[in-house]
Each structure stands twice: as structure tokens, then as C-alpha cells.
Amino acid sequence: MTGALGQSLAKVLGTRTSGALHKLGLETVEDLVRHYPRRHSAPGELTDMAALRDGEHVTVMAEVRTATIRQMRSRGGAMLEVLVTDGRQSLSLTFFAKRAGVLRMHEDKLRPGRVGLFTGTVGSYKGKRQLVHPDYLIVGVDAADADEATIEASRPIPIYPAAAAVPTWRIGRSVRTVLDPLTEADVPDPIPESLRLAHGLPTLLEALRGVHVPTDQAAIDAATHRLRYEEALVLQTALARRRADRQSHAATSRVGVAGRLLDAFDTRLPFPLTAGQLRVGEEIAVDLARETPMLRLLQGDVGAGKTIVALRAMLRVVDAGGQAALLAPTEVLAAQHERTLRDLLGPLAQGGMLGGADVATRVTLLTGSQGSLARRKALGEAASGGAGIVVGTHALLSETVQFAELGLVVVDEQHRFGVEQRDALRTRGERVPHTLVMTATPIPRTVAMTVFGDLETSQLTERPAGRADTVTHVVPADNAAWMTRIWDRVREEVDAGGRAYVVCPRIDGDVPEDDAGDDPASDDPASDDPASGEEPAPDVADTLGAKPTKRPLEAVSEVAERLRGLPALAGIAVGVMHGRLSGDEKDAAMEAFAHGRTPVLVSTTVIEVGVDVPEATVMVVLDAEHFGLSQLHQLRGRVGRSTKPGLCLLVSHAEDGTLSYERLTAVAETSDGFALAEKDLELRREGDVLGAAQSGGRNSLRLLRVVRDADLLAVARDDARSLIDSDPTLASSPALADAIAMWLGEREEFLERT
Ligand code: ADP
Numbered sequence: 085m086t087g088a089l090g091q092s093l094a095k096v097l098g099t100r101t102s103g104a105l106h107k108l109g110l111e112t113v114e115d116l117v118r119h120y121p122r123r124h125s126a127p128g129e130l131t132d133m134a135a136l137r138d139g140e141h142v143t144v145m146a147e148v149r150t151a152t153i154r155q156m157r158s159r160g161g162a163m164l165e166v167l168v169t170d171g172r173q174s175l176s177l178t179f180f181a182k183r184a185g186v187l188r189m190h191e192d193k194l195r196p197g198r199v200g201l202f203t204g205t206v207g208s209y210k211g212k213r214q215l216v217h218p219d220y221l222i223v224g225v226d227a228a229d230a231d232e233a234t235i236e237a238s239r240p241i242p243i244y245p246a247a248a249a250v251p252t253w254r255i256g257r258s259v260r261t262v263l264d265p266l267t268e269a270d271v272p273d274p275i276p277e278s279l280r281l282a283h284g285l286p287t288l289l290e291a292l293r294g295v296h297v298p299t300d301q302a303a304i305d306a307a308t309h310r311l312r313y314e315e316a317l318v319l320q321t322a323l324a325r326r327r328a329d330r331q332s333h334a335a336t337s338r339v340g341v342a343g344r345l346l347d348a349f350d351t352r353l354p355f356p357l358t359a360g361q362l363r364v365g366e367e368i369a370v371d372l373a374r375e376t377p378m379l380r381l382l383q384g385d386v387g388a389g390k391t392i393v394a395l396r397a398m399l400r401v402v403d404a405g406g407q408a409a410l411l412a413p414t415e416v417l418a419a420q421h422e423r424t425l426r427d428l429l430g431p432l433a434q435g436g437m438l439g440g441a442d443v444a445t446r447v448t449l450l451t452g453s454q455g456s457l458a459r460r461k462a463l464g465e466a467a468s469g470g471a472g473i474v475v476g477t478h479a480l481l482s483e484t485v486q487f488a489e490l491g492l493v494v495v496d497e498q499h500r501f502g503v504e505q506r507d508a509l510r511t512r513g514e515r516v517p518h519t520l521v522m523t524a525t526p527i528p529r530t531v532a533m534t535v536f537g538d539l540e541t542s543q544l545t546e547r548p549a550g551r552a553d554t555v556t557h558v559v560p561a562d563n564a565a566w567m568t569r570i571w572d573r574v575r576e577e578v579d580a581g582g583r584a585y586v587v588c589p590r591i592d593g594d595v596p597e598d599d600a601g602d603d604p605a606s607d608d609p610a611s612d613d614p615a616s617g618e619e620p621a622p623d624v625a626d627t628l629g630a631k632p633t634k635r636p637l638e639a640v641s642e643v644a645e646r647l648r649g650l651p652a653l654a655g656i657a658v659g660v661m662h663g664r665l666s667g668d669e670k671d672a673a674m675e676a677f678a679h680g681r682t683p684v685l686v687s688t689t690v691i692e693v694g695v696d697v698p699e700a701t702v703m704v705v706l707d708a709e710h711f712g713l714s715q716l717h718q719l720r721g722r723v724g725r726s727t728k729p730g731l732c733l734l735v736s737h738a739e740d741g742t743l744s745y746e747r748l749t750a751v752a753e754t755s756d757g758f759a760l761a762e763k764d765l766e767l768r769r770e771g772d773v774l775g776a777a778q779s780g781g782r783n784s785l786r787l788l789r790v791v792r793d794a795d796l797l798a799v800a801r802d803d804a805r806s807l808i809d810s811d812p813t814l815a816s817s818p819a820l821a822d823a824i825a826m827w828l829g830e831r832e833e834f835l836e837r838t
């Protein structure tokens with residue numbers, strides 16, 4: 085960065101001021117002018133002081149009532165006590181000094197009747213709220229002060245994200261010092277002029293003046309809107325460029341061949357495909373026929389029938405002479421997928437074997453916990469092309485696995501934003517396989533557009549016919565009668581041939597309760613890697629309103645013991661399942677559950693994704709308020725997978741009227757995963773959605789909000805795509821290219837994950 089914006093603050097403002105601003109991470113003129121006000125307060129309008137909290141760093145606007153200097157006999161020295169008010173609340177400001185004379189300067193300014201901005205940390209003394217040594221700015225008095233003009237002209241006053249060391253008014257003054265001399269030529273605008281004019285937006289300089297030195301609310305609004313659009317455009321152009329980049333790689337066109345596997349499979353299917361499955365199938369067929377790699381995200385609620393869609397895509401590729409890899413987030417799911425695909429394909433999966441169909445191929449499972457013999461065989465089948473379909477975890481794309489002709493990678497259950505497809509989508513070599521990413525956690529359209537703005541998306545919205553719905557209830561944990569009824573109900577289901585999941589937030593009881601379900605790492609989507617951990621901790625980012633509790637959270641091992649001792653469940657075997665079991669143990673646990681040897685399975689969220697046991701009819705989620713909305717929705721998708729209706733009981737200590745309770749009720753009342761995902765997004769902080777993309781950082785998304793600005797994002801995406809189409813290198817929009825480079829520099833990590 086060069087020019088006026090690139091200048092260091094030390095040079096422009098001097099080292100004392102720049103040293104203070106450094107504490108806020110502000111180094112250059114650009115950093116400072118991009119440090120937008122959090123809000124604006126109108127002069128004369130006294131800030132409501134009712135909400136002041138101890139320890140909070142605040143700026144209040146108030147009127148001085150009294151100012152009194154007193155000698156302090158006990159401690160020696162003098163004290164100035166100033167009482168200010170907003171008309172209802174009052175607050176005391178205290179200043180201490182060795183000699184009273186030092187306090188006169190303050191006393192002289194802080195005259196009764198004067199209005200000012202006071203900045204400091206709220207404390208209390210003898211039950212009264214106070215600010216000790218606050219910074220202040222008196223309207224109409226601080227004449228030597230550049231702020232005066234602003235205030236006197238009755239302009240809105242910017243209130244900045246501040247720190248104790250750098251009060252908001254000092255930031256404001258510094259901003260103006262650097263902003264005032266800037267000209268249009270000094271401030272290159274990332275928004276190309278054609279777009280700016282088309283949308284009727286102010287220039288960047290105008291917008292910066294609009295937020296920092298606004299004349300009125302309308303100016304603030306226009307400036308803010310422009311800055312939001314700018315953020316959306318930078319983000320979307322970065323994504324559009326990535327998309328164009330990917331599409332510059334060649335892929336092999338895979339055109340279906342009539343009369344082969346896919347046709348044979350369709351004939352075999354015991355049910356008609358839904359309209360959605362057919363439509364998405366067509367979208368994929370068109371993509372696969374291209375010589376640019378498909379990059380498609382398939383969203384479909386739990387049970388929507390994504391597996392069939394994926395399998396049909398894989399068969400199309402096999403028909404065209406390629407191989408397909410199906411990646412699952414865990415080994416349990418990989419093994420299950422392999423069984424499912426074999427079942428669905430029947431003789432079509434017995435290529436080269438007695439009884440196999442002529443057109444048949446083979447399905448091979450390749451996982452880390454396989455014995456070396458099985459693994460060597462699987463590696464051989466992948467390398468020779470003998471297996472048309474190779475199923476595994478993400479480790480499958482590691483260096484050691486060779487494919488004869490990999491044409492399609494399907495990533496299943498890509499339910500944590502951005503994590504799993506990292507490897508799958510990484511382009512390597514000249515020719516790249518087509519990629520289909522499937523997610524069962526419905527991603528709100530808005531997030532999909534932001535985080536996955538460079539993917540095409542397909543949705544399966546309807547559920548296959550003949551599937552019963554799952555009824556969900558919230559059950560208060562302290563209602564003994566209800567709790568008894570739950571286990572009776574589990575017994576009834578098991579007696580009728582059903583199975584029950586009991587989900588707990590923890591594995592065992594020896595974990596200190598404060599750690600339980602409260603792993604800060606799970607706030608970060610990047611650290612939550614099911615492929616390695618297989619134990620998605622209860623999604624804390626997702627559990628807004630679940631307040632920390634002193635009561636230990638329910639743990640798998642303890643609950644299993646308890647259930648084994650319950651008279652209601654006498655004679656019923658109880659199994660356990662969690663991420664700390666080995667691959668074999670997990671398989672064995674699932675197997676015993678699926679076949680009814682242990683019809684009750686106490687588990688962590690490891691069963692959250694994909695696990696398919698049609699006989700499972702009940703799910704009891706303990707400490708349900710510790711799970712996220714989408715996670716609960718995902719979990720309950722494990723029941724009601726046959727024609728028998730499912731029952732999901734959310735057992736919770738959340739009290740009626742709390743946000744936690746409201747969230748559980750939302751899950752109980754909404755069976756539409758997309759609606760729930762939108763609701764989830766509304767209820768939690770945006771920062772949690774985009775993770776690093778939105779939290780902190782100097783040039784991250786500051787003003788843009790995914791939900792609120794959905795329309796803006798859509799407009800920006802279209803603009804960005806046409807920009808990149810006509811000017812792939814952004815040669816004629818250097819300021820935009822620079823903005824992206826800066827954004828990418830800071831967001832590398834984020835985009836890497838995207
Ligand atoms: P998802 O992966 O989207 O959660 P699945 O692909 O596992 O869903 O499908 C759920 C169940 O519905 C499976 O048992 C599958 O065989 C069945 N299914 C899929 N498509 C149809 C259809 N068109 N009609 C009836 N059942 C279907």
C-alpha cells in the first residue's frame with residue numbers, strides 16, 4: 085500500500101498518538117480511516133445511563149450538575165467530584181490530585197449546565213456509579229479542539245470502538261486529522277466507477293467523511309450502505325475469481341452412456357425418484373459433461389435422498405470410463421456408505437464376480453483402520469481401476485492412494501462449514517476431478533452465498549414419499565413423572581422391535597464439569613475436524629443462551645450405567661458409542677445396535693451425521709440445551725427413517741422463558757431444516773457463522789452482516805461475476821484487486837477453509 089493511505093500514523097500524528105492507536109491495531113492512515121464508528125450519538129441528546137455496568141468502558145453524554153473540590157483529610161491531597169446526569173440517572177466523575185490547584189482546570193471546564201461526552205470505565209463507590217479520571221469533551225468549550233466544530237455544528241458524534249487507553253473522542257480527533265487533508269486522488273476506490281454510478285453510491289472518500297464527520301443521519305446511512313456494498317463486492321469478487329480460477333483447470337467430460345450401469349440401476353430402484361432428485365440429477369449431468377470441473381454443493385435436509393443422487397452421479401462417471409471416490413467424515417460413516425451402496429447396487433456391484441451383472445463395477449472401502457491385507461487389496465483396486473467406486477474418509481485423497489482414472493469426488497455430510505472439502509477441492513495437477521459436496525445441515529441461503537459463493541448450489545427440498553415424520557417434544561429434566569414416562573416409552577418402542585438413541589453431551593464423568601461441552605476450540609470451525617477427531621463436541625458456538633451450569637452434564641458412561649439399572653429397561657441391553665472408541669469398536673457398537681442386540685444406544689453426537697438404522701424410532705437427547713439448533717435437527721434425523729414415525733425428546737434444564745428454552749421450542753415446532761438454520765443464524769452472533777472471517781482483523785467484514793445484507797450480497801455477487809467475466813485479472817480495477825489482495829492476505833486461512 086502506497087500513497088497517502090499507506091502512510092504510517094507515527095509520521096502523520098506523532099509517536100505519542102500513534103502509540104496509543106497501535107493498541108487498537110491501527111498502524112496506517114488507511115487503518116485509522118477504516119476504523120469505523122460503532123454508532124453515532126446526536127449532540128444534545130443525553131445518552132441513557134440506565135444501562136451502565138461495572139467494569140464497562142463507556143462514553144456517555146451528560147449534563148454537569150455540580151462540581152466540588154474537596155481536601156481529603158484522611159489521605160491527604162484533593163479531590164474533584166462532579167455530578168453529571170442525563171436527566172434521570174446520575175453518575176459521579178472523580179478526579180484526584182495532590183494539590184487542589186491542579187483540579188481547577190477541570191472545575192473550570194466542568195461547569196454546571198454544560199454538556200459533554202465523558203469516557204471512562206464504570207466503577208462504583210459506596211453504591212454509586214462513577215468514572216474515575218474520565219476523558220471528556222465539553223460541547224462548545226474545548227475551543228482549541230477540532231471536535232468543537234463538529235459538536236457545535238450539531239452533527240452526529242461518532243462513537244468509536246475504543247479502549248481504556250484510547251477514548252473515543254481521541255480517536256475521532258485523530259481520524260479527522262488524517263481525513264481532512266485527503267483528496268479523491270489520495271483515496272483509490274475499490275468499487276469500479278461504473279458500478280458505483282450504476283448503484284448511485286458515494287465515493288470512498290465521501291463515504292469515509294460520511295461515517296467519520298457526518299452532517300446528518302442521511303449522510304451516515306448513505307456512507308454505511310456504500311461501505312457495506314464495498315465489503316460485499318470485495319468478498320464476492322475474491323470468490324468469483326477463485327471460481328474462475330478453478331474453472332480454468334481442465335476436467336474430463338463424463339457423458340453418460342445409455343444401456344450401462346446407470347440405466348441398469350434406475351431400472352433396479354424399488355421406488356420412483358422424486359422430482360427434486362431428477363432435477364438435481366440433470367444439473368449434475370450437465371456439469372459432468374463439461375470440460376471444466378464441476379463444483380457443486382448439494383444441500384438436502386436429513387432423509388432427502390442425497391445418497392441416491394450421489395450414487396447416480398458416480399454411476400454416470402463410471403459408465404463414462406472414470407472412477408468415483410465417496411468421502412465420509414468418519415470411518416463409521418464410510419463403512420456404512422459402502423454397505424448402503426452395495427445394497428443399492430446389488431449385482432451391479434459384483435463386477436468380475438460370479439453372479440455379477442455384465443455392466444457391473446466394484447465398490448471398495450478404504451480406511452485407515454483396515455488390516456494391511458484388506459488395505460493393500462483396496463489400494464490395488466483403486467489403482468487398477470477395478471473398483472469404479474472407492475469409499476473412504478478424507479484420508480482417501482492423501483498422497484499414497486492412486487486412482488487409475490478419478491473422475492468424480494463426492495464429499496458427504498459436509499456439515500461444518502468449509503472444513504471437510506478443503507482437501508477435496510484443492511486443485512492439483514492439470515486435470516482435476518469433478519466435485520460434488522453434500523451437506524445435510526441445511527446452510528441458510530445467505531451463508532451459502534457468502535461462504536460458498538464460489539460453488540454452484542442445488543437443493544433437495546422435498547422428502548421422499550412414504551417417510552413418516554418425527555415428532556419432537558421438550559421435556560423438563562426436573563419433572564420426575566415425565567422422566568419415568570420417557571424410559572417406559574423407550575421400553576415400549578424396543579418391545580415393538582424399535583431402537584432408541586440416548587444422546588449425551590459428554591463421554592464420561594471424570595472430565596471437570598467446566599470443560600464439559602465448553603471446549604473453546606469448538607468455536608472455531610477449523611479445529612472441529614470430524615475426520616480426525618470423530619467427536620464433534622457439542623457445538624458451543626451454536627449453543628447461544630446455554631448458560632454455564634454447576635451441575636455436571638450427562639455423560640455416556642454414567643447414563644449407560646444408570647439405564648442398565650432402571651427397572652423400566654430390565655432385560656434390555658444398553659450399548660455405548662463415542663469418538664474415543666476405536667474404529668472396530670465403533671463398527672461393533674453400530675452393528676449390535678442395528679441388529680437389535682443392544683436396542684438402546686447411549687452415544688455422543690458421533691451419531692449426528694448419516695448413521696442409518698431404519699428401526700430407530702426414539703431419540704432422547706439429554707441436556708439438550710447444550711446442543712445447537714441445527715445439531716439437534718441433525719440428530720433427530722437419525723430416527724423416523726422408515727415408515728414408522730419417529731419420536732425425539734429434548735430433555736432440558738432450561739427454564740421456560742429463557743432463550744435456551746425458546747431455541748428448544750423452535751426445534752420442536754419446526755421440521756424444516758432450512759427454516760431452522762435461518763432461525764439459528766438469527767439467534768446467534770454472526771461472528772460464529774463466519775468464524776475468523778468476521779471476528780476482529782483489520783480489514784475483515786466489519787459492516788456486512790450475512791442475514792441482514794443478504795440482498796446486498798446477491799447484488800454484489802452478480803456484479804462480481806460479470807466483472808470477472810469481462811476482466812479476469814481485474815486489470816482495469818486495480819483498487820479492487822488491491823482490496824482483495826489485502827483481504828486475502830488477512831483471510832488466507834479463512835479462504836483456505838472455504
Ligand atoms: P440423506 O442422505 O439425504 O439423508 P438418504 O439418501 O440416506 O438421505 O435417503 C434416506 C432414505 O430414503 C434411504 O433409505 C433411501 O433409500 C430412501 N430414499 C431415497 N430416495 C427415495 C425415493 N425417491 N423414494 C423413496 N425412498 C427414497
Ligand code: MG
Binds near residue numbers: 390391694
Ligand atoms: Mg446421507
